[in-house]
Amino acid sequence: MTSIALERSDVIVGVDTHKDQHVAVTLDGLGGRLEQRCVPATNDGYAELLAWADAQGRVVAFGVEGTGSYGIGLARFLRRHARRVIEVSRPPRKDQRRAAGKSDPVDAEHAARQVLAGTATVAPKASDGDIETLRLLKVARDTAVKAQSQTMVTLKATLVTASDDLRAELEALSNFKLVTACAAFDSDDELACPDTAMRHVLGVLARRWLALHAEAKTLARQLTQRTQAAAPQLLDAFGVGPDIAAELLIAVGDNGDRIRSEAAFAKLCGVCPIPASSGKTTRHRLNRGGNRQANSALFRAVVVRMRWHEPTRTYVARRTAEGKSKREIIRCLKRYLARELYHLLPPTQTTDERLHLAA
Structure with missing residues (x-):
């Protein structure tokens, strides 16, 4: 889409998105700057933004930054109201921002001009179907696996400073046997001496690892089932x-x-x-x-x-x-x-x- 195909009465909306509020700027079909508006990042705020844009003329498209994060709620709202939403990348820090400065209205205007110039043309992800379910499951599984690995690293690093007898007893074990042995240590709230504290901490870390291991297995099974249903040929x-x-x-x-x-x-x-x-x-x-x-x-x-x-x-x-x-x-x-x-x-x-x- 280029400005040649538009009339002055047409409207392009650029939106700079944030966690609590969004800033919007409108351009006419020939690139003239019209108005700006700040609205809360709520459904009422989205409705206010849409009504404000419609009052200025025929809205051709909304260029929205961060459609996969802070702008996802606005993008969903606009799609539900049959509006064309275009994903806009944030401006580079070094060149464009050095020349034009940095503020929320400036970023919103940059988003609108990308749409007007035709450099931004990609529709954002819908994030409302089976693939979004896969994404959420994968986020949970990946973080559980990462935390599980970090817990094992911490457990082994802690074991290095244990007494010679305890190290001789545990260091030769494989990872799972090590975790199982440490999980069997009794929890002693008194922690009367360093050896007692060592066994207490190793037990806490081992039981954390086992909980994360069970969580990761459950999520992996769910992820496999959903992937098989979504794309068996893949x-x-x-x-x-x-x-x-x-x-x-x-x-x-x-x-x-x-x-x-x-x-x-x-x-x-x-x-x-x-x-x-x-x-x-x-x-x-x-x-x-x-x-x-x-x-x-x-x-x-x-x-x-x-x-x-x-x-x-x-x-x-x-x-x-x-x-x-x-x-x-x-x-x-x-x-x-x-x-x-x-x-x-x-x-x-x-x-x-x-x-x-x-x-």
Whole structure:
């Protein structure tokens, strides 16, 4: 969308979102600044913002920052009222903000101008379907696993300072046997001496680890079930397990029409090479953008295929003979895998269908 297709009476709304309040700025169809408004980040505030925007003319689109965090409530509200919402990235700190300054109205105007110029065109994730359920389960599981690992590190670091007899008794045990042995220590509230305190603390950490272990197992089982229901064909791909499949589905979102081609999916995952040519030099550079969690998921799947998938092993041998390094081969394989997995993603309801239902 460009300003050529709009009239002066049209309105573009840019919104800078925060936890407690949102700041909005409106532009006319030719880029003239109209008004600004600050509203609370509540349903009543969203209704006030919508009525304020409608009073100024035909609202073409809302450019909203942070549609996956502070702006998610506003984005949902606008979609329910059949409004076009565009996800806008926050302005860079060094160049644009150095020239234009920094304030909430300035950021809101920047969001509106991105929409008007056509540089922001992506619809935000719907976050109202099965994929959002997957995301929430994965957040809970990942944090439980991280806390479990940290607890084990703390337990072993604490054990280093224990008495020689206690260290000799416990240090040779495997992780699970160590945790089980420490969890059996009695809890003594008196803590009469350092040895008693050591056993008390080891018991507390061990029981915490066991609780987190049980929590992570439960969440992993739920995540597997939901992923299997959402995209069984994706799990059939070699080297793709529930965790990898869930990560890719989360990157795409519930409204998969945001990603219109396998090239767009590859760019989303950060596995497409970026042109870096000039004059007679033709080359590409590494893409360090995109969703890094999805990029990591593709990397793990490629590593599995390089070890067990015969066609991949043959490809690696051929490219190695051509002089390619292992790192370069992995980059190529991630791009090929993105192309393959894109066609296995489940069909999803389009944004237009969601707007029609909301209307």
